[in-house]
Amino acid sequence: RTPTFTITPSETKTATPSRTPTPTLTPTQAAPSISRFDASPDSVVRGGQVTLTWEIDADQIIVELQNKNLVTLDVYSLPPPAGTLTVTLPDVIQDLAVFSLTARRGGETVSVDRGVEVDCEFPWFFDGDAALINTLAGCPISVPIRSNGAYQAFETGYMIFTPNFNRVYVLYAGNNSGSYVYEFPKVTSAPLPDSPPGNLFEPEAEFRGVWLDSDAPTTRDWEDEIGFGLTPSIQTTIQTQNEGGTDALYIGTGTGFVFRLVTNPQQPNTGIWEKLR
Secondary structure, eight states: OOOOOOOOOOOOOOOOOOOOOOOOOOOOOOOOEEEEEEEEOSEEETTOEEEEEEEEESSEEEEEEEOTTOOEEEEEEEOSSEEEEEEEOOTTOOEEEEEEEEEEETTEEEEEEEEEEEEOSSOOTTTTOHHHHTTOSSOBSSSOEEEEEEEEEETTEEEEEETTTTEEEEEEOSTTTTEEEEEOOOOOOOOOSSOOOTTSBOOOHHHHHHHHHOBOTTSSBHHHHHOSBSSOOEEEEEEEEEBTTSSEEEEEETTSOEEEEEEETTEEEEEEEEEOO
C-alpha cells in the first residue's frame, strides 16, 4: 500500500496586545481651612454691636447667630477669603450670643464657634440670683431706686410702702387672686373695728390708713380681703426697678423677698403680682 499523508496544522498567530490608555489625574481640591475667626468684644450690653473678623480659605462661608440655647436667629453669608462685619444683636438675646461659622469647599466643611457674653446695661438689685435672672425676658431701665420704706405680711397678702413713690402697694390673694392696688399712704392711729386674734397684728403706720379707709378692687374691705398682719410692720430698705419693654415693676425688701408687679394698662392702679422669692 501507498501510505496517506497527515496534514500538519499551520501555526495560529498570537494577537499583539493593544495599549491600555493611562487615565489622566484629576487634581484634588484643598479642604477648607480657617486661619482666623474672631468676635469682639468678648462682652456687650443687650442690643450692643459685635464685630466679626475672618481669614478663611473656602468657597462658601456661612455664619449663624444663635442664642444661648443654640436657636438660630439670623444667618450671614461672608465673602471669602477675608473681611469684617459689624452685627447688632437683637434685644431677645440675653446672657450669651453664639456665632457659629461653617466654611465649605466641595463636599467638605469645617466649623468653629465664638461666644460673646450679653449683659444688661444696669444690674438688677437681685443680681446675685442667677436662677431668678434667667427667668426674666428683659433688663432694668435704670439702676435700683432705694428708699427706707416698710413691709408687713398679712394673712392673705402683703403691704409695702415706698417713700420715693409715696405709695402703698397692697398685694392680695383673695377673690380676685393675684391683683394689687396702690394708693397714697394715710398715716393714722384710728382704732380698728375689730381686734386681731392673739397671734396676729394690727396694720401699722401707712398701712393702717389704707387698711381702714380704702376698699379693695373687689369692693370688699381690706380687713376681709387680706386679714390681719402675720408680723408687725418692718422698717426695711425697699428697692424697685422697672423692666424694659414690659409693664413689670420689681420690688425687693430687706427681708429678701422679691415681688413682680404687672400693671393693667386700662386700670393703672391695678394688675397682677407674684412673689419670686
